[in-house]
Amino acid sequence: MEFSNPWAFIAAAPVLAYVAIEFVREKRRAAPLPFPTLPGRAAPPSLRSRFRRAPTLLRFVALALVVVALAGPRIPSDATPIHREGIDIVVAFDISTSMKALDFEPTDRFSVAKQTIGEFVKGRKNDRVGLVVFAGEAYTQCPLTLDAAVLLNILDAVKMDVIEDGTAIGDALAMAVNRLRDSEAKSKVVVLLTDGDNNRGSIAPEAAARLAKEFNVRVHTIQVGKGGRVPYPVRAFDFFSSSWVVQKQLAEAPVNPELLRRIADETGGRFFVAADSGTLKKIFDVIDAMEKTELPGEEFTLYKEAYSAFALPALLLLVLEILLRAFVIRKFP
Numbered sequence: 001m002e003f004s005n006p007w008a009f010i011a012a013a014p015v016l017a018y019v020a021i022e023f024v025r026e027k028r029r030a031a032p033l034p035f036p037t038l039p040g041r042a043a044p045p046s047l048r049s050r051f052r053r054a055p056t057l058l059r060f061v062a063l064a065l066v067v068v069a070l071a072g073p074r075i076p077s078d079a080t081p082i083h084r085e086g087i088d089i090v091v092a093f094d095i096s097t098s099m100k101a102l103d104f105e106p107t108d109r110f111s112v113a114k115q116t117i118g119e120f121v122k123g124r125k126n127d128r129v130g131l132v133v134f135a136g137e138a139y140t141q142c143p144l145t146l147d148a149a150v151l152l153n154i155l156d157a158v159k160m161d162v163i164e165d166g167t168a169i170g171d172a173l174a175m176a177v178n179r180l181r182d183s184e185a186k187s188k189v190v191v192l193l194t195d196g197d198n199n200r201g202s203i204a205p206e207a208a209a210r211l212a213k214e215f216n217v218r219v220h221t222i223q224v225g226k227g228g229r230v231p232y233p234v235r236a237f238d239f240f241s242s243s244w245v246v247q248k249q250l251a252e253a254p255v256n257p258e259l260l261r262r263i264a265d266e267t268g269g270r271f272f273v274a275a276d277s278g279t280l281k282k283i284f285d286v287i288d289a290m291e292k293t294e295l296p297g298e299e300f301t302l303y304k305e306a307y308s309a310f311a312l313p314a315l316l317l318l319v320l321e322i323l324l325r326a327f328v329i330r331k332f333p
Contacts, residue, residue: 001306004072011067019060058321065314073310074303087127087291088144088185090176091117094194095160096135096167098253099224101195102231104277109195109224110160112277117193118155120284121148130179133158136166136200138175144183168201169194173208173219173263181215188217189291191284192263195224197256205259209266219267220287226275227255 003009099110106112121129128144129151142154173192180188190212198205212219231248257273264271270290274280 001073001075002303004074004303006071008067008070008072011070012064015060015063015067019056019063022056022059055321055324058317058324062314062317062321065310065317069307069310069314073306075306076303086185087124087187087189088130088180088183089124089127089189089191089291090130090132090144090179091120092132092134092138092172092176092190092192092194093117093141093158094135094167094172094196094224095133095158095163096196097160097165098167098196099160100233101225101253102233102248103225104280106277108233112280113193113224114155114158116277116281116284118152119281120191120288121151121155123288124148128183128185130176131155131158132172132176132179133163134168134172134175135160136164136168138168138172138201139163140175140179144179164200166200167194167196167198169198169259170203170205170208171201173205174203174211177208177212177215177217180217187291188215189269190217190219190267191222191287192219192260193222193224194260195253195255197254198259205263206266209263212263212267217267218269219263220269221260221264221271222280222283223255223257223260223271223273224280225253225255226273227253227257229253 093113095110099108099113101109103109104112117131125148126146128146129148130140130144131142131151131154133139133141141158142151145151169192172194173190176190176192180190209219229250230253232251234247234249257271261271263269270287272283272286274283
């Protein structure tokens with residue numbers, strides 16, 4: 001057995017001193033009132049007098065067990081070599097209104113993309129992942145983190161129609177690169193997912209791509225949808241039912257695959273086209289398989305914590321002491 005906090009044994013000294021003082025006090029306490037008895041025959045000791053010092057002894061043992069529990073007793077197992085993978089990844093997620101297009105089953109582009117990104121995050125257990133969302137402007141929704149649960153909660157709360165509409169690809173890429181510029185990871189990656197052409201923002205996509213190359217950031221670009229005329233949900237008033245209903249209406253969806261391809265080529269990444277939900281999930285599987293960097297192996301010793309074996313008996317002894325003092329060895333003023 002080992003102890004993770006051996007310094008806690010320093011607490012044993014005051015505990016022993018406290019118990020010693022208690023024993024001295026018990027010994028010096030006044031004896032019960034005398035009463036007459038037969039000559040040559042002493043009265044037998046009562047049950048209470050026999051157990052007079054038992055509560056003090058129970059407290060001593062309980063406190064000693066607490067000290068051992070605080071010292072962190074643990075049982076080591078054999079050392080196990082563990083190989084980890086560590087990459088810093090920022091997902092730049094287009095949340096412009098064009099992502100409402102209904103050409104991705106079972107819902108729309110936005111919902112399918114959000115679900116696919118979530119599954120991707122769940123699979124990167126040893127990587128730091130961040131999230132940038134953009135439409136007409138770009139925002140860091142979540143900085144790089146190892147806490148996948150936090151990122152997934154943030155991703156789940158992402159909605160459309162909350163920022164100015166448009167597609168600022170250059171701003172989004174520059175912001176994602178800025179999140180990675182100080183990273184010390186061996187591999188830095190941006191996954192840029194958009195369904196449109198750059199039409200907003202203050203930074204040109206080509207300039208953002210050069211910035212990514214300068215900081216050794218690899219950018220994988222994903223074009224969501226094939227472009228052309230696609231169905232969009234449109235609210236219309238139905239005079240027959242006297243209510244607003246959602247109808248499908250075909251509208252043009254401009255895309256710029258050449259731009260996304262140039263960004264990927266400039267940074268050493270790959271360009272993908274996701275024409276449907278199944279293809280989008282396969283693309284993320286491909287990226288997941290590509291972006292794996294094995295870090296040097298380390299040996300970790302796993303421990304089985306044993307503090308409960310001391311803490312629980314200590315609690316039971318303290319409860320027993322309280323019961324004895326309350327019902328068996330009661331003190332009177």
